[in-house]
Amino acid sequence: MDNPHDIEQIAAIKEELQTNGPASAAAKIQDYLDKQDNVQLNIAITGESGSGKSTFVNAFRGIPNRDKERAAPSGVKETTTDPTPYPHPNYPKVTLWDLPGIGTIRFPADEYLKKVGFDRYDFFIIISADRFRENDVKLAKEIQKMGKKFYFVRSKIDNNIRDEKKTRGSEFNDEEILKEIREDCIQGLEGHVESPRVFLVSSFELHLYDFRLLEKTFAEELPANKRKVLLLALPNVSLEIIRKKKGALQANIKYLAAGSALGALAPVPGLSVAVDMAMMVKTTSKYQATFGLDSESLQSLAQTVGMPVEELRAVMTSPLAAQEISTEVIIKVLSSSLIFISLMAVEEGSRWLPLIGFPAAMAASAACTYKSLSMFLDMLAEDAQKVFEKALGLNTSV
The missing domain is CATH 1.20.120 (Four Helix Bundle (Hemerythrin (Met), subunit A))
Incomplete structure (x- = not known):
């Protein structure tokens, strides 16, 4: 069944055909399709240095870290010195911006949003490799004040699971570990950020953990036209996305x-x-x-x-x-x-x-x-x- 937007669009095309003829109706159809192809989506990936921002950018775009030509450079040190755009290889209007780590000398927390160009981004993903810290909270508060969405992503979950499995041996339970990590992150944010949500993600295994939940949250909170282009650009991490x-x-x-x-x-x-x-x-x-x-x-x-x-x-x-x-x-x-x-x-x-x-x-x-x-x-x-x-x-x- 057609959704209300489709019904409205089809009615407009029919009216154009009856009023101005086939050529004008065909042009209206092409204009509608072109507008869909030209929807811009700018996603800011930020956090402290070494949190795994660049690896997340690469995974989202379906590009391995070892691809020297197309991948965002990654490493244990801060590798991003300026806001750097990385267009999606198949949907270049979808751009992930690898932002410098917040709290560095060049990008102090109190000037961060201004220096990285806050207005250009549709939403922010704040990444941390462990607990979210004071700078992450400050950033979230400022984003919230300016009326944009942000999402906390706890990265490198695969490392935590592997380490806990070695430590706990036969008593290891992956669901309990994930619950503990999530609750620990949320407790650190409560009282500072209203109703904090934390998504547990492994950039090397996006099909596991919370990436699908993060995708569903995007779908619920983005405008319809941007929601669609994001969906088409997502990596195939589940049969549901396909x-x-x-x-x-x-x-x-x-x-x-x-x-x-x-x-x-x-x-x-x-x-x-x-x-x-x-x-x-x-x-x-x-x-x-x-x-x-x-x-x-x-x-x-x-x-x-x-x-x-x-x-x-x-x-x-x-x-x-x-x-x-x-x-x-x-x-x-x-x-x-x-x-x-x-x-x-x-x-x-x-x-x-x-x-x-x-x-x-x-x-x-x-x-x-x-x-x-x-x-x-x-x-x-x-x-x-x-x-x-x-x-x-x-x-x-x-």
Whole structure:
């Protein structure tokens, strides 16, 4: 069922079609899609030096620390000397800003927000490798005063779990350890920050612990347009995120199909099909990147989990798997579908029928686009689930 925003948008497109004609309606659809692609999201990652900010930035973007060209430099010392932007590799409008550690000589706590450019960020993630300290509390209070969201992230949880397992031996219980760490962090913040929430995260194992809870909190508190672009840029750390991504991408197919239908009115044989092919290549490439199935993303995932990339490619079964999307690839996949061939023939043939030709062409074009993109999305979402299961497994109950 369409949400209220979709119903409103569809009504506006229909009105544009009736008032100003197909070209204007098609332009309105394209403008709507372009606005979605141009939504900017700036996320500030801050905390004291050595807290794991840079490693978190890299993990969020799906880039291993060892990638010297694209990764934020990380280490035990403070490696960030100025606010540094790191755009998402597949969604460059989503930028994570690695901020200098608060309380350093160049960035004292009382001047921190001004010096790092507070206004540019949509929300802040305050990271600590142990207890949150006085500077973290000061920062949170100032952010709260200025009406923006912030989230406390306790990093390097995997190290704590490993150390406690060695110490406690047979009495070790991971859920009890996590509860103790969370309560200890919250107690240190209570009385200073209103209703503090702390998320326990391992940047090397985002599929474990609280990262999924952090993602759900973002979804509840961000505006709808920014919520969607954040979802699409998230790493695939759970099957639920893959399903949510599929749903978000599926919601746009009706607009692409409507644009295809309006394009079918062009009185030039073959033009509509050519335009649709270019759109399908672009859209399917976007699906592939969103699910992390392009070559670069697969290579990064393989490095992160310590697995040969060939093993990840081997579990992908769709004809779109592990290759660059091109017109030839799209045609090859669609040529096996009798429905597609029939609809394409109907579109071109019906264009010249008197009176009913254009409506028939529009219906065929819309149906062809909708069915084709839905099929591609299903294929790639299924491959994404298989790659996730191979790379990370399903033991994500912690």
